[in-house]
Amino acid sequence: MKWQNIQAAATGEQLPQSDRQLEFFRQMLEREEERTRLEQEKMAWLCSYTPVEIIAACNLVPYRLLAADKETLRADIYLHPTLCSYVRGALENALSVDGTTLQGAVLLNSCNAASHLYHSLSTFYSQKFHYFMDLPHDASPAALDFWAGELRQFHRALARYRGIALRVDTLQEQIVLYHENRKRMAELYGERKGEVAVNGNDLIRLVQASMLLPASRFREILGLFANHAQKQQEKGHFCRGPRLFLLGSVLSKVTIDIIEEQGGVLILDDLCMGRRAVTFDAIPAAGEDPYYYLARLYLGRYPCPRMKGSFAALDELEQLLRDYRIDGVILYYLKFCDAWYYLGQILKERIRHIPVLILEGEYTGMGGGGQLRTRIAAFLEMLSQKNSMSAGEACLAPTVGNRDVGIFRTLDFRL
Amino acid sequence: MPVAGIDIGSLSTEVVILHEGKIAAAVILPTGASSKTAINRAMGQALLQSGFSLDALERIVATGYGRVSVPFAHEKVTEITCHGRGAHFLDPAVRTVIDIGGQDSKVICLNGQGKVVDFLMNEKCAAGTGRFLEVMCQALEVDLDDFSRLAGRTGKTVPISSMCTVFAESEVVSLIAEGYPREQIIRGIIDSIVERTELMANRIGIMGKLMMTGGVAKNQAVVQALQEKLGTKIEVPEEPQLVGALGAALLAQEEM
């Protein structure tokens, strides 16, 4: 529930029209996801670099293996406690009843944890099809060639498993379908420099649905949602609160909703289940091999921290913060997510003019919502105080510690 | 007009009632198993002390982990903002507050008006917090008051290596079994708390005058060791546990 709704409920007011509509969308997504979960033939995937187009071209619904929102009692038998909770939760999910409705799983060499998950899945998980792909760390021409080869081999293997002919035209159809969906989602993300009518957690919710539903069905829902968003914008029903940028590892929607619930407005995110998964695009050259095109498409997108190019993208990030008038940055990484440990550290040093909240925890939040709520609420209190601060506030010189790496050392309160 | 602040922590619950800029009542009670009971008892005692009725309180601000479960609160504010506000009231020159409470510890940076400009909280685990001290005291069979006294008696330390409360407890038990004197083990425990706090302080960077609040601030040995580690004087208010509730009451007063 949104913060405003809690207040509305407390004062006995009716929910505003827009929120009723949002509630309707959320419920619809839940329903559709439940239906896919029960009825469709699915192939699980984990990393957002997985070529879902190929899975769809083999008449399977590409289905992102999310982590279970429960204790990972079974997964902990197989996976070491120093692997992140997403990987352990995903295994728990696959080993539970949910796993039996899947045809198998496609994993990538995303990180050490993902490789170990692949081993556990292929050893302990009863489904038939397991596939492992070598994802390059770079987007060099040699890497593109290599990745294109991997994609071709994967398509061949999956088609063989399905007992169907490998058809390039079916693949091309799926490429077009997914491209259109991504493009429309990217458009929703596009216009957020001014005031926004849709809070970011709903966009992330939408992106998550796109990873669970058949693309054709998702396209219909997306159309409805885009209409709603546009109406809100036209009516001027905007979200109020500090403008936030959320970065980090894979997070559950429960965790992300806490930010909205506490009254923050998510303007942008850099999550592989959010903006990063939809804002990429490449135009196929005439007569281009579809695998090479896919390789170019995926390796050319805004990089995950595990990729070589991710640290170079830092400069781009600073520009984003300015352009979108971000008040605060929330960096949430999963405990034991190395990729974010190493990037987050330099991020914290680089972002100097905007407050940064660093959170480290589990996929489902930090040991119960309480600790997470307190930290986010305090951060938002701090941001709203900052706005009301008088001009010319002096900052004292440090006496202990590393003043140069903090965030408020050089702050000009007249921002 | 009287106002109240109530701070429901994991170990203790505090209430402060302010009237015309003065403290009319201050109560500290253990939270125990039910925060509801603790809230009602603490508020009841505070009302008795001050002579006001609940209806007479113009505004009530709740803070701490149990803030969501206070039925009569007008507003809920996190303990970060409240500790900052309370510390500023007690000494306007304070720029950094170290609060070590029952289940977590934090470092808060303030500006000249007592507004929070940056803060840092410990990781999920309870190591280095009040709860940690309590568990360790149980393992050593000393009470908290003796803790400081015993620590002062030795310069020697047995390092406690485990980061986690649960593991540290088993380590302390095995150190007792190995025959180390209690005083040295206590110093080891204090050092481990101080080390964690020092890391947070270094990460956020300490500026200006430093105040320590929360229950652990009553432990002189910890304060002393932290002072030496950070190389700066630490001010401890008379009732460090009340600072959160006081801050909440001050915020209630400002809101009016």
Add this chain to the structure above:
Amino acid sequence: MAHGLLKLGTDLNQIGKKIARGVSRHILHWPLLYSLGQETVRRGLLKFPYESKRMLVDYGMGQIKEAYRRNAVLVWSSAFSPTELYYALGITHFSPEVASAMVASFGFQEMFLKEAESRWWGRDNCAFHRCAMGGVFLDYFPRPRAFCASTHLCDGAVLLFNNLAARYRRPFFLLDTPLKQDHGALNYVVQQLKSIIASLEELSGKKMQAEKLEEAVACAEAARRELEEVNRLRRHPLSPFNTRDAIAYLYLYFNGVGSPVTPHIYNTLAWELKEKINGAEAAALKPPRFRLLWLHMPPIYRNNMLAYLEGKGARAVFEEFSHVYWEPMDPGRPLHSIARRMLSHFGHGPVERRLHAIKTMVERYKVDGVIHFSHWGCRQNCGSVKAIRDFLRREGIPLLLLDGDCIDNRNYAPGQVQTRIDGFLEMLA
């Protein structure tokens, strides 16, 4: 008053520390220091158990001296990167992970770790990397012109180098090493080696000569053969050379492949081991009661784990990192050979490869049990614990899991480790 004195005391303390740091930093950056060190070693002023160890220290000091030399074309390279290229090009290289190990072996790790942690490095990532970052923040290390890392085994290495390259704003050359070993993967690695060579040529302003590369690969091959000979001698029932002795020599595996000195040192070592087994002192040697295989590295800071084992009559006769896993290299096909070496690491790729290698080592060195040291921040290593346990149980080989950290001594509790070792040895008896 008391507070005033306290403040003054701590202030002086802090200032003193600062000066000490400044001076030590200055001295460390001073190549003459290492020349002096080399002289000391060469004149036999220091005692070494083996002549080869003296050669090793001399060689290491020479490399460090080169790295600190002003105007050196210095590349920071990750632990598993293709060092043959640097030797062929005459480029100096420096490995931050190896530097961390050195820092820990001298007992300075706490200062380094704390410095990194206060700058937002968490305590759950690899302490080799965290300690190295501490060295970077404290400016103790020679400053690089470029970075070069390979992706195999360790996610952290690529991330560390990415972070460093962004920090120093220097180019970063990546060798992406796929988990597969097929033709496509081999081709991909060869392509990348070519482009790394081109980048290094541009950096150093020197052209790579084909015969130099062949020479480096020939040296690497000679080193491989000599190391195999050393390992063959380590199979001897008397176990003339254990893990405790061997740790220092891992420097050659990480830094010296491709150098002409490396085969020479290994050769000397093999000769010394032969002497030891067959010579006059052989009678004084006692075969260990239990022969153990050590997986991953043992802790490098001062600790008594291996000594404790020895005291109980058990000995770590071999360690995972000394295993020769790569095929003979062909100087006629240098890039191909290097690529094969990169791709064939048993710790890379599906865990089955590591299991297979462990089995080979268990049989080859006739061990009675295996100790797996789980270095806290190492996902690659910790992640395969379950698979290793299941596998060794099937094979009927006892396994002891020790959790700990190779660099960070702050979590080291000797009592706990000893209890585990005692229990394990009772199990073996």
